[in-house]
Amino acid sequence: MSFDLYLAGLQYFANPMMFVTSFFGVLVGIIFGSLPGLTSTMTIAVFIPFTFGLSPVVSFAFLLGLYTGAVYGGSISAILINIPGTPSSIATSFDGYPLCQQGRAGEAIGISTVSSGLGGFFSVIVLSIAAPLIASIALKFSAEEYVGIALIGLSVIAIISPGSTVKGLIGGVLGLILGTVGLDPISSYPRMVFGKAELLDGIDSIPVMIGVYGIAEMFNQIAKDEHRTVIAQKLEKILPSMKDVRRLIPSIFRSSLIGTMIGAIPAAGGSIASLVAYGQEKKFGRNRDKLGTGVIDGVAAPEAANNASTGGALIPMMTLGVPGDPMTAVLMGGLIIQGLRPGPILFQQQMPFVSSIFISLLLSVVFMVIIGLSGARIFSRLITVKKSILIPAVFIFCLVGSYAINNSLFDVFVLIIAGTIGFLLKQIHFSVAPIILGMILGPLFETNLRRSLMLSEGSWSTFVTRPISLLFLITVVLILAGPSLLKLVKKPKVQCEDEETDDVRI
Amino acid sequence: MNKKELAAGVVFLILAAVLFTYTTTIPVREGQPAALGAGFYPRLLSIILGILSLLQIKAAVKVTPVPEDCPPPEKKVNFFKTKGALNLLFTLILLILYPFVLQFLGFASAAFLFLVVMIFILTADAKKHLPMIFGLAVILTVVMYVIFKIILRIPFPSGILI
Amino acid sequence: MKRIMVIAIALTLSLSFGLYAEGSQDDASYPSKDVKVIIPWSVGGMTDVLTRPITSWMEDYLGVNFIVENKPGGGGVVGSLLIENSKNDGYIIGTTSMSTISAKYISPVYPDIxxxxxxxxxITIPATVTVNADSPWQTLEExxxxxxxxPGKVKNSNSGNGASAHIYAEIFAAEAGIELNHIPYAGYAEGVTALLGGHVDSTNIPLPDVAQHVESGQLRLLAIASAERHPDYPDVPTLRELGYDVVLGNYSGFVxxxxxxxxxxxxxxxAIGKCMEDPAIRTFLLExxxxxxxxxxxxxxxxxxxxEEQxxxxxxxxxxxxxDD
Structure with a gap:
């Protein structure tokens, strides 16, 4: 693709509406993404009807703004109230919330904004230069490779589990079990459905996530009667220093690469990308020992990755017509409604439109950074609101938001049950992240395991004879070997009886 | 020995046993690899969970030596008699009631009621000022109404009020 | 603080009053108030994309709002059950497709047409016999x-066990007297991707999802399962012409x-009939x-x-x- 073709997309930007819609898209995306219970997928879905009257280019500038903004916005609530706004910001809460408790919420949001921006920028560049090439690599991924990706994600659970590895693994297995509820993805056999239509599609991971994070955390604060204390926030430091950014560049770059690649693989998406990025930071990062206690490295890595996955997820959509994640599936619907069917034909024949998408995406990254940095102070002031008001407000958003996901009261009950169980698990220092990760990764793992065996007619050797699959399996072994296995056999540190290892929050 | 940890281990072990029993009811199709059946994977998970819960129980019953330089244990207050526990109980009841009230009264009225009661419970006794609580609840309800009903057009069950 | 309170209460009152007024209209001429349209599939999905332009056309024609509500879940089961159990006053309608009637073969709870x-x-969408362009097969006979x-060696991707593309594949295989290795994927798009990547050999997924890859030269259409040839692909024979008397495909409509x-x-x-005559709607759907x-x-x-008989x-x-049961 020659440079002229990129410029062809610029003509659309003579229309000031492009900037206005993009800006509003990002703003609305950030607000809705940061509200617990309103996922980015839903945000895009509910705003698609608003674009019916707009021209395709303008409406897409708006939708891409929403997409970028919502993925980023999820990190704000993860940092401030330990409720990931979207599943892709689960990993952000690992270090983001401890930072907030140290009174450094502004700084955490600042670093999250900068690394999100860098990650997003990286992925736009990759998308516009190498989309067809990456798409052809992603096409080579069959069921066997998906098994590998799911296993990498699952093994990360073992690395990131603080404290007892057994507890982390139990959480992971509980999540995997929850993921088996519903019509079995291969033979359609109803498992643990108990005759309820709502369970046919399985338990939605979003209400469970809001429950075990949000509701459980609020329960915790009420039970400890802690809700009268407010953590003072230092608001002077928002913009990360050049020194910090320079130090974090290698890790942001690694995470962006991981995010773009995983994003480009259909069905993988931002939640796995940010998790793997956090895992590699825990393994190779400069501050790996302090990760989980509140260091900016732990915010930068997952945030760079999940925003890089937005550009990545657009690659298969633009070049193959295959959505990369649930969000791009909805985006694709928005394009089809406009009479444009994304895919090879659009990519080859409507180059000015395609390049306008690249430019819009870049524009939304810029707006995201501007809004994020100028809003960080306001956002972090939010949690200095009195807890007696904040807690009820969070509760009601969680309740109504979980209803709104599928317009179903069933999910509200799921939320309450998950919240109660999450609270009980916190009492015995279980971390809840593995449960959610297990729920997200489990179906991906099982479906593709069984599909691989169907494709290979029952032969297990297919996993090692395919080179990429073999490479993934070796990666899994390397991740698991070493410290995390040692932790399983190592004697625990001698502790005083009532010494609280209280900071088990991930 | 830690009672809470032990209880958790036992609960997980029971869960694993129940799941294992359940998977035996899932039919297996003749002449295909076991891994292709619908029951294989959940059964595998139940076995793993069983093993892990045994490890958990083992860790829980093990007596860990307490280091000498421990501070003397603080006087423990019975949690169930604290204010926190009472508030938690109220909260839980409110949460369980909410979906039913939502169906009966409608989304906005249910949210308003929930907020009033919840803020009332959590506000310290000295600061309980009813008009202020009502005002806050109304503001929050209006915000919720605008976001969910007007902007997002979420179809809530229609109750007798709004 | 007091003033805010007064304003807030006034707001709530006016909101509730507005809603009350809306609900109290009489029912002399139908439709006299908003009609709810339940789509048992997700936003941006096949049914959603085709239903929304039609309902928005009907809003202009009938002068009331058609509020589209997506209730996805269980491959359409959740929403379809909801339509069945809704009030039959004419202000709640929904959409249906072949999955609504095939659900009873796979799901323990299912809707009844x-x-x-x-x-x-x-609309109607015809099933196809599609292979990768790199494959050796140039014709259906080959x-x-x-x-x-x-037998049993050719891998055929479908949209899930018991889902539409699996049904087409089973009927086609039975008519042609062949045995296929059916590989389930999550939906049409995933099944087509597997064929593009060469992980399976063929598919019977309907035309809209394979069309653009056929045009771009990555996939080859061997046959189409409609009654007549498709105007865009005059060279592609129908299964009926080739001696297999089957017409396969999905449909979508209102209930x-x-x-x-x-x-x-x-x-x-x-009203729907009038809408379907509008050239703008036709062009949109065709495109x-x-x-x-x-x-x-x-x-x-x-x-x-x-x-149902099929x-x-x-x-x-x-x-x-x-x-398996």
């Missing part, structure tokens, strides 16, 4: 000959809960890859009945089992 009144059909020589006043059904049916086909409520009943034949006569 007899519990709804059919309004009209709006493909079938290969399948016969290697209302059982017991809805026939007069109201007629009004809606007529999005659908084949517009309006049938009124009587003709639609025939279409649904034919699909499924019965598949399960009872061919002995296909979707679920």
């Amino acid at each position: 007899k519990k709804v009144e059919l309004i009209s059909q709006v 493909y079938i000959d290969y399948c016969k020589a290697n 209302a809960p059982a017991g809805t006043d026939p007069e109201k059904i007629r009004i809606l049916d007529e 999005a890859g659908y084949q517009p086909l309006y049938s009124n409520h009587e003709e639609f009943a025939g279409v649904v009945k034919a699909a 499924l019965e034949y598949l399960v009872n006569d061919l002995g296909v089992e979707f679920v």
